Amino acid sequence: MNDSTTAGVVGMPDLVSSCRPQDDRQLETWGARLDALGASAAHRDRVLRLWSQGLPQTHGKRRLEDFLPRRLREALPEVTAGLDRLVQLQAMHPAADGSARLLVALPDGQTVDSVLLPRDGVCVSTQVGCAVGCTFCMTGVGGLQRQLGSAEIVAQVALARRHRPVRRVVFMGMGEPSHNLDAVMSAITLLGQLGGVGHKSLVFSTVGDERAFQRLRLGPVKPALALSLHSTQTERRAQLLPRAPRWDPAELVERADAYARETGYPVQYQWTLLAGVNDGDDELDGLRRLLAGRFGMLNLIPWNDVPGLQLRRPDPERAVALTRALNRAGILTRLRHSAGQDVDGGCGQLRARSAPVRVVRRPSVAADH
16 A cells, blocks of 8 residues: 555554545445554454444553554554544533433534433434435435445444443434445444444344345344334325335335344334324224234334424323323333433434524425324
8 A cells, every 4th residue: 555645653544534434435444554554353353342442542451562563553543543533522412311412523524413322322323414304304304415434433332432331322313324334234243243232232223225124134243123114004104204215014014024033133113203193093003903913112202393394292191092002902112202302302403403404395294183
């Protein structure tokens, strides 16, 4: 490789500029740069393992000079600085539920949201913006801005671990993971192999994409699956998720269930409750039909208010009644709340507050009256 571009250490490549932000092989590029500094596979894995676990490169009892090559050892400060520059904490908003919303700055000035979750979890973003355009989500209001690189995704976990332990990573932040599949799967592989996160504690969320169903079962790390369902009716789901692949919900559930049984990890079916839209008895009947006997659980999530969007949260009594009715029908259902509601921390809201985006008016969603 050409060492003519140097930074800090003589003969060291410029790690940051060579690892482009939108590169889905960003992690592989970092590995190649470490190799160029004389790292063996074990050395490379050690650097990436400590970084992804939020630990300093001096962590451990052994002295670095006892086992790291000199060139790599001398370059470690610059390597660490480069990895740390992948994401920068711009703002933190702790919430009463024990979560904390993070506004994270990227090297090109773009920002994304991450969330520290209760019980040692973190929710990470995979794109700046989103192309799916869900009618209830702030992230999709401004469309897709760019992809995140695989290292930028892992860097959100490393950042979170500087603030609290992380044993669970959910890919449910800004973006649709199946639209950035190579980068997301690269991040999942590193976190599952070096990052100290159990495979079932890595949760890949999707609106449903054939590429994702094919790819997930082929990787060395097979994550758990979360499926954004939101309606049991094809037309209504298409209105709620206007640019998602057009699936019959029954077929979509069938594909998700097959993956769950193959991996042994139950599907998490996600359902954003919208008053007068998908909280009626017709959807209750549809869920009883679709999810009966399935290997999974349903998360009912009352909508987090987003300024400018003409939707409403259901009454608490209605949300509780739906949860009880589904559990009585034998469908494991939990009533959950979007983390950080008291700080207006729904997905994409922190980014929108820091850099307001124009709300694109969409056709209204058919409601039940």
